[in-house]
Amino acid sequence: MVFWEPRPRVEWFLANCSFARRLLPGFEGDPIDSWRDLVFGTTNGDNGDETDNDGDEWNVLAEYALGLNPRMRDTPEIRPEIVLRPDGRQHLGIRYRRMLSAIDVHYIIECSRDLAEWHDAGGISETVESEINIDGTVEVMVCLKEALENGEFPFLRVRIERAK
């Protein structure tokens, strides 16, 4: 006699592929809570958004949003770049790696003339590259629309904010 019992194939896959849980936002509550449960083993305790558990000066929200490890000192992949655009001119850009499934986070590109006053660059910038990585992150390149020679903003940054 042969017994056959259907197996919950999807759950089996999820249980054995850690980053797959990040690729299914909302599968078990808020994406950040699923991630928090995955990396800390709990959503309770001292692992709130503003906590810096590993002392690398990146809080839990930033570690989540930028695809870092909140249990190990590491640095995000964020860097400025000068990009030659189809208009034949050089444009100031910022390249960063973010969590693909972090739909509960806003990534706000900001520009500045003097590093003191920052402005939302959403209307004057555009995403020119976006490449998904196998680890559940995506590498994004955002450039100012205005060429560097005419640009009034020599500084860019990414501000991370929890979606309400």
Ligand SMILES: [Ca+2]
């Ligand atoms: Ca870290």
